[in-house]
Amino acid sequence: MSAVLQVKNLRVRFRGLSAVKAKLKGIKDPFIDAVRDVSFSIEEGQTFTLVGESGSGKSTLALAVSGLLPAAEGSINFLGDEVTLMNAEEMQSYRRQISFIWQNPVGSLSPRQSVGALISEPYVVHGMKDKDLKAEARRLLTMVGLPAHFAERYPHQLSGGQARRVGVARALALSPRLIIADEPTAGLDVSVQGEILNLLNRLQDELGVSMFVITHNLNIVRHISDRTAIMYLGRFVEQGPTNSIFAQPRHPYTLALLSANPEPNPDANIERTELKGEVPSLMNRPTGCEFHTRCPFVSTDCNSTFPPVVDAGESHTLTCHYPGKHEQT
Amino acid sequence: MSAEQKIDNVLSIRDLSVHYSTNRGELNALRHVNLDVPKGSIVGVVGESGCGKSTLISSIIRLLAENAIVPNGSINFEGSNLLTISEDEMRAIRGQRMSIVFQDPMSTLNPVISIGRQMIDIQYRDKKTKQQKRQRSIEMLASVGIPDPESRLDQYPHEFSGGMQQRISIAMALQAQPSLLIADEPTTALDATLEVQIIHLLKDLQRDMGCSILFISHHLGVIAELCDYVVVMYAGEVVEQGTARDVFHLPAHPYTEKLLKCDPASIAEKSRSLPTIPGEIPDLTSLPSGCVFKNRCDKAMPKCDSVVPEWRESAQGHFVSCHWAKP
Numbered sequence: 291m292s293a294v295l296q297v298k299n300l301r302v303r304f305r306g307l308s309a310v311k312a313k314l315k316g317i318k319d320p321f322i323d324a325v326r327d328v329s330f331s332i333e334e335g336q337t338f339t340l341v342g343e344s345g346s347g348k349s350t351l352a353l354a355v356s357g358l359l360p361a362a363e364g365s366i367n368f369l370g371d372e373v374t375l376m377n378a379e380e381m382q383s384y385r386r387q388i389s390f391i392w393q394n395p396v397g398s399l400s401p402r403q404s405v406g407a408l409i410s411e412p413y414v415v416h417g418m419k420d421k422d423l424k425a426e427a428r429r430l431l432t433m434v435g436l437p438a439h440f441a442e443r444y445p446h447q448l449s450g451g452q453a454r455r456v457g458v459a460r461a462l463a464l465s466p467r468l469i470i471a472d473e474p475t476a477g478l479d480v481s482v483q484g485e486i487l488n489l490l491n492r493l494q495d496e497l498g499v500s501m502f503v504i505t506h507n508l509n510i511v512r513h514i515s516d517r518t519a520i521m522y523l524g525r526f527v528e529q530g531p532t533n534s535i536f537a538q539p540r541h542p543y544t545l546a547l548l549s550a551n552p553e554p555n556p557d558a559n560i561e562r563t564e565l566k567g568e569v570p571s572l573m574n575r576p577t578g579c580e581f582h583t584r585c586p587f588v589s590t591d592c593n594s595t596f597p598p599v600v601d602a603g604e605s606h607t608l609t610c611h612y613p614g615k616h617e618q619t
Numbered sequence: 620m621s622a623e624q625k626i627d628n629v630l631s632i633r634d635l636s637v638h639y640s641t642n643r644g645e646l647n648a649l650r651h652v653n654l655d656v657p658k659g660s661i662v663g664v665v666g667e668s669g670c671g672k673s674t675l676i677s678s679i680i681r682l683l684a685e686n687a688i689v690p691n692g693s694i695n696f697e698g699s700n701l702l703t704i705s706e707d708e709m710r711a712i713r714g715q716r717m718s719i720v721f722q723d724p725m726s727t728l729n730p731v732i733s734i735g736r737q738m739i740d741i742q743y744r745d746k747k748t749k750q751q752k753r754q755r756s757i758e759m760l761a762s763v764g765i766p767d768p769e770s771r772l773d774q775y776p777h778e779f780s781g782g783m784q785q786r787i788s789i790a791m792a793l794q795a796q797p798s799l800l801i802a803d804e805p806t807t808a809l810d811a812t813l814e815v816q817i818i819h820l821l822k823d824l825q826r827d828m829g830c831s832i833l834f835i836s837h838h839l840g841v842i843a844e845l846c847d848y849v850v851v852m853y854a855g856e857v858v859e860q861g862t863a864r865d866v867f868h869l870p871a872h873p874y875t876e877k878l879l880k881c882d883p884a885s886i887a888e889k890s891r892s893l894p895t896i897p898g899e900i901p902d903l904t905s906l907p908s909g910c911v912f913k914n915r916c917d918k919a920m921p922k923c924d925s926v927v928p929e930w931r932e933s934a935q936g937h938f939v940s941c942h943w944a945k946p
Contacts, residue, residue, distance in 0.1 A: 343810040343812065343813075344781060344810055345780075449668075449899075450668060477807075479667035479668055479837055480667075480837065480839065480878065480881055480882045480883070481667065481877070481878065481881045481895050481896040482667075482895075483881075483883065483893075484881045484883065484893035484894060484895040485895045487883070487893055488891075488892050488893055488895065491891045491892065492892075495891075506810050506811060507811075508811060509840075509882070509883040509884040510883050512883075512889055513883055513886070513889060513890055513891070513893060532889075533889070546812060547811060547812060550811040550812045550814070550815045551811055551840065551884065552814070552815065552818070552838070552840030552841050552843065552844040552884075553840050553843065553844070553884060553885075554839040554840045554842075554843045554867060554879060554882050554884055554885050555843055555867060555868075555885075556843045556844070556846075556863040556864050556867050556868075557864065557868075558843070558844075562815070565812055568780060568782075568783070569780065
């Protein structure tokens with residue numbers, strides 16, 4: 291199996307303070323690292339899921355991968371081509387091979403365009419007007435399980451689940467190699483969630499497209515993803531095969547996230563790993579292990595030295611001084 | 620939880636219907652709803668989008684849209700019928716004996732007024748000095764776990780994280796020690812770890828202050844963890860009501876059963892094809908005859924087509940409206 295996307299040591303920075311303000315306050319580095327030292331790869335036909343709290347840098351990473359944000363350091367390799375070095379023309383052809391499913395299903399559809407126009411728009415944007423757009427729209431609608439007459443409808447006439455399907459249809463328009471889905475089930479009811487996930491799974495089986503899914507809903511991760519990474523303050527604290535992460539979370543943060551998931555059983559006795567405090571500011575990253583301010587198993591070394599990358603087998607890695615410490619207590 | 624009101628109920632809704640007049644005709648948003656919130660308990664309302672949860676809240680706090688019609692029913696809150704009392708009386712109840720926490724904390728709080736000012740302002744009814752009101756605000760912030768409340772009182776909403784903002788809105792809602800707190804999907808906009816924090820906070824506050832909570836959510840896990848009683852709504856009707864244990868372990872209505880089955884959280888094994896509920900919610904402007912769930916129900920029989928199932932007690936304290944439920 292070959293990798294569709296390979297990201298190495300990626301860093302994305304934003305300016306936090308203006309040059310003058312930084313000088314006045316005596317701050318040497320007025321930038322914040324929204325994504326720092328992130329490496330991962332997505333295999334052909336597989337789903338890679340990124341989990342993390344709001345503000346951990348998930349969406350920034352997705353935008354950087356698609357070339358919508360510049361990378362400060364590191365490399366993004368898409369099928370052998372280096373994305374960070376692409377010129378405008380190469381970028382255009384790269385964007386034809388990746389597509390997005392945006393978070394807000396209705397908000398990402400223009401209210402003044404019909405569904406047919408919306409889902410055939412990618413062809414127009416990429417100069418393929420000679421295609422039979424109406425036929426393409428019908429083909430795409432059928433693919434996502436909507437009746438062909440939906441092409442005449444407008445976004446406000448769709449339910450949340452239907453709007454999401456239209457979003458999926460539009461993402462499929464140019465037969466991309468990689469689909470980036472930002473919170474594909476946010477705001478949907480549980481029964482509709484299942485429908486969308488089944489649709490994504492089915493399309494992946496049929497078309498062999500790779501997927502990069504961003505979510506904070508842990509319940510869905512298990513069912514759709516092959517590999518999972520956990521992000522905290524712009525870094526991956528743990529990544530590995532989804533089964534392995536769910537069966538044996540090793541990083542205390544992963545443990546806390548997984549155990550925070552409420553179960554639909556009033557008698558469930560969940561052993562929780564509770565986090566203390568608040569997420570630190572990116573302007574002021576903690577020293578040593580960046581998680582030590584909230585870690586329930588914090589110990590010596592944690593606040594002074596950066597933890598090493600620990601190999602937990604089966605390409606499952608994490609950064610922690612004391613991996614699996616929770617198992618001893 | 621029976622009709623004779625054996626238990627002391629803070630809120631008790633009987634046979635409530637709410638219709639909206641629209642240009643497509645009358646939209647039956649709520650139909651013959653019965654609901655009880657016993658004193659000192661947490662009642663969860665579950666249902667999908669469009670099932671009438673928001674209409675239910677608006678009718679309890681009597682802030683219904685102008686095109687709403689209430690043809691029948693009563694909402695009994697601590698001895699007064701909220702549908703018949705005067706606007707002044709209603710105003711005295713809102714925010715004082717009954718308060719609400721909304722879904723999005725950022726739109727609850729005013730972004731250009733400091734937290735302290737907002738918390739002091741809402742105590743306008745109390746005849747206390749500004750200093751006392753400030754002290755009370757500090758106490759409330761401390762009780763919802765905001766560190767260093769005294770100095771944070773002068774900060775603005777954008778200086779707090781989402782979880783903290785939601786805790787501040789809870790503090791504001793509970794400031795007047797209401798007997799009923801309505802929480803409208805208060806954790807939907809939050810991450811999993813914060814969600815658990817808020818649930819625990821609500822549980823602790825409920826225990827300390829002895830208020831009742833009506834908790835609206837479509838997250839089944841949250842409802843199971845927090846609530847004592849569960850009310851299941853579908854297309855404007857309450858289809859099932861009982862203790863959380865009964866509803867989650869022995870769902871009596873086919874809709875509840877299906878809803879529980881299709882929650883991805885309850886499926887431990889990895890599955891590429893998740894269960895769903897095929898079909899759509901019926902059009903509320905032209906309702907089908909008989910049972911409202913029949914077109915999506917596997918167990919539908921000829922009787923379901925013609926006769927509306929009646930609301931009855933299938934087991935002790937467990938109510939359901941389905942022809943299949945045991946008498």
